[in-house]
Amino acid sequence: MSKIVIVGAGYAGMMAAAHLDREGIPFTIVNNHDYHYLTILLHEAAGGRDDGEKYAIPIKEVLRKDTSELVVAEVTGIDKANRVVKTSTGDISYDYLIYSLGWVSEYFGIKGLKEYSLSITNLDSAIEIRKHIDNQFQLYTQDGDERHLRIALGGAGLTGIELMGELLDYLPKLCKSLNIPWEKVDLQCIEAMPTILPMVAEHLRPFVVETYTKKGGKLRTGTKINEVTEGVIHLDGGETVEAGTIIWTGGVRANPLLSESGFTVDRRGRAKVNEFMQSVDDEVIFIAGDSAWAEDANGRPYPPTAQNAEQMGALAAKNILLRERRRPMEPFHPRDWGTLCSLGAEVGVGSFMGVPIKGVMGALAKEGSKAKYLWELGGMRLAGNRSKYVMKL
Ligand SMILES: Cc1cc2nc3c(=O)[nH]c(=O)nc-3n(C[C@H](O)[C@H](O)[C@H](O)COP(=O)(O)OP(=O)(O)OC[C@H]3O[C@@H](n4cnc5c(N)ncnc54)[C@H](O)[C@@H]3O)c2cc1C
Structure with missing residues (x-):
């Protein structure tokens, strides 16, 4: 089996890792912490709703098989020519790379x-x-x-x-x-x-x-x-x-490592991928999450959301396995569950599967989406333990 390396343990990276873990495929995941934090709930940590640790899931609690290796390090570059990830603790070679380092703040050049x-x-x-x-x-x-x-x-x-x-x-x-x-x-x-x-x-x-x-x-x-x-x-x-x-909180762009490593990027620094989440610059590199410049059938870039990141990550892992098995890869056709915005702990607003929603129902739907994510990531083991991770229900 080729050596698969995932960089970034956010929504995209963890869903890719969970997919490979379930299949029992060996891989290495590189992240700058030994935990996966729930980015879409960071406002709760900032607003003091719960202790910080409730928003962090130890990566090894999700990936428990000994087929996976976790490297805690800062990724500093991708050497495409030599198929090497450069990190603060040394070089890591790959046959396939899933790049999912997420985003950084966009300051739009506003002075200070x-x-x-x-x-x-x-x-x-x-x-x-x-x-x-x-x-x-x-x-x-x-x-x-x-x-x-x-x-x-x-x-x-x-x-x-x-x-x-x-x-x-x-x-x-x-x-x-x-x-x-x-x-x-x-x-x-x-x-x-x-x-x-x-x-x-x-x-x-x-x-x-x-x-x-x-x-x-x-x-x-x-x-x-x-x-x-x-x-x-x-x-x-x-x-x-x-x-x-x-x-x-006014804007995000992809991690600058992409442009620095010579990928074709858009004005938000995201690297261009084809419908299979494969970099247009290198067929053994798959890019997922907020780092990916993926377009829908109308040529519109998919927005940087957790639900897109999760689906891109899972597909990237799946397509690597399909390619290895010399079977056709699958295109990205994400399911849109809607957008939910919490307005504090008790109230929310947005839509769920096309239905507008507001008030207490909005807050409940948001809580439900947390459980759904934990379920997708770690099945009953995580979702059943939800009181440990940010659940109020
Ligand atoms: C407060 C807040 C609320 C949000 N609410 C929603 C919402 O309700 N719904 C929604 O769909 N989206 C929401 N988003 C957007 C969503 O969080 C992102 O779209 C999603 O996190 C992107 O996933 P990702 O895997 O691409 O990146 P991330 O989840 O950011 O993961 C990137 C990972 O890479 C690691 N990393 C970064 N740089 C390096 C490096 N150099 N070396 C090693 N590791 C590195 C990070 O530590 C992290 O683990 C919200 C964002 C924020 C900030």
């Missing part, structure tokens, strides 16, 4: 944004956000400077809106524990586009605005950030927002 904002890029950075906010609120109790109580989120897409919902649940509790009047807190989300949540049906968006406004949050659309300096957001038109916490 990267330097002076926090972002949710992994579990550590999500926990860091919560600690930073806790610390700012503590500082307020010492010096009374109200800037410590101002939180500005940049970007009103899925991540920004979900994070805002968590903070609107968490901050009143934090205020209570520190005897800070809730009215003094300023939580605002700043979005350059004229609307929030473009992936959610237009008629459901007012529900989000209403829910957040009632809880004391502010949503500002059509408001462009020009520059960020330490503790200050400079908006188009000259207005400034001074805030002790600035968090950027």
